[in-house]
Each structure stands twice: as structure tokens, then as C-alpha cells.
Amino acid sequence: MGRQPCCDKVGLRRGPWTIEEDHKLMNFILNNGIQCWRTVPKLAGLLRCGKSCRLRWINYLRPDLKRGDFTKMEEDQIIQLHSCLGNRWSKIAAHFPGRTDNEIKNHWNTRIRKRLKLLGVDSMTLNPVQQKGKSDDNDDKNKTSQQSITSQRYEEGVESKSMDIHGTEKMPKSEGRLEKKNMDWNDGTSGFLNNYEMQCSSQWDLGSWTNQENKTSSSSYRSSSFSLDDASNLSVGIKDLFQQQWVDGLDSILSWDSFSTLERESILENYRQ
């Protein structure tokens, strides 16, 4: 006996959204705002459930979304925040205007985590992985030897020696694509890792965050704490950068291509008010 489904699923559309659906949802929200997601599809004339509409808006249609690859600075910050907040993606995303929790989560799972693993660094603690075969990642079947190599590299001094920016020559051919990709994703993390402890201890207020943030956190997160406000001030000028990116990002949202210039201006005007 679970709870009732969020909506009557009979006759509702699923899967990828069409441009027409995007138009309907966007127009509706920008004209009417969001009161209750449950009623949105009905009022907007969509055969979707409210949750689906919400997700589509938050992750794709919101005008202030920033698109494009994560910068090294962003990746560093994600790693920092993740080491303190864990998988609380919405909290992490709150520090990245224009980025969604889903986007950050995907980026973490598909790239950052793999890279840390390749570096021989535990993604949760950011400590070097000490033992072979201790990986909890079941889908990485052939990484044990790789990991021991990279772990050793880490201990020897990742920056100076082993993390060849174009490192493909060093990788066994059989590991081709994955390794090439990962190695191309170069010094952002390792630069951070070198300075991690210093940054962590000097920039974050380890006392103030615990009270407000650990209500539902797991024990491993309770032990590490910092001020979220402080964290958002990690880099001077980062806010300005984000604001600029917000403006730049408006034109890069895929679905906006299907709106006329006039429509866009009108929509943006509404949204800013």
C-alpha cells in the first residue's frame, strides 16, 4: 500500500518532449506562473503528469538555464561541495546559478567521479585510495590495475609527473576510448586536489554549517561541515561571472530556437519581472 500515484497515468504521454509541448508549457508558465504543478498540465493543455512538467521546466525550459560544458572552476567547486555535502545535488546546484541538480548529478556520475577514480582518489573523502580492489563501482570491471597505477601516481605527485595532459600515449591501447577521454579532462581536478586541504581548512567555517544543514544528512556528512554562504564566496568575482553567464545563457537554450525573436523578447521580459 504505497501512496497514490501523483497523477492518473492512463492516457498520459511519456518520453521525450516535443517542441509543441515545450511551447505550451513555457507559454503557460510564463503567462500564469506556477501555483500547483498538478494542475499545470491540465491548464496548459498537456497530456503529461505534473511531475513531468515540473522536471521539464526546471531542467530544460527555464529561461535562466545555463547551457554548455562545465568550466574547470565549476568542476573544482562541484568537487569541493560534494566532498562536504555528499549527493545532495540540489544543495550543490544552489551554488551554480543556471545549472540544475540533474545536470550536476549527471556530470558528476559520468565524468568527475570517473576522473577521481582514475586519479586514485576516493570521490567521497578525496583521499587517495589505498587498497586495490576496494572500489564500490561494479560496472568498472577492468579498473583495478588501472586504479593501482593511478593511485601510485597520485602518491608520487600527480601534477608534476603522471597526469600528462594528453596522456593517451601512456594508456594501454585496449583501454582506448575511455582512457583517452578521461585523460583529456585534465588539470582542473588535480589542481584542486593539490590544494584541497588548504582550501578546505582556510575558507570554510567548520562550525556554522552543522546546525542548519545536518538535519537529514548521513553520519559521514555530519562530521564535515562548513558555511554554505561562505562556500558561495569561494572565488571573488564568481557572482559577476555567473550573472554574465546567465545573460549569455539565455540564447543557448535549445528549445528557444523554436521561438520567434519577438516571442523570446516578450517571454524574457515577463520572466524578469
Add this chain to the structure above:
DNA sequence: AATCCCCTCAACCGCTCTCAT
């Protein structure tokens, strides 16, 4: 050129949280 394999990311599912009653 065909096939395989891996990667990415949009979208879904189920659970928890929050708030109103």
C-alpha cells in the same frame, strides 16, 4: 559499411520532506 560497445543525458520512479488542515 556494418556492427559493437561505451558514454551521455533527458526522463522516470519512488521515496522523503514540507506544509496545511
Add this chain to the structure above:
DNA sequence: GATGAGAGCGGTTGAGGGGAT
């Protein structure tokens, strides 16, 4: 305080794309 509804969150999935063979 108990309950229920809606919102939000995080884990997971699977379609599609692209590189490797």
C-alpha cells in the same frame, strides 16, 4: 500530534549518438 497532498530530491534507466573494431 496525525494525516494527507503536493513538491522536491536522488537513484536509475534507456534511447540515441559516436568512436572503435
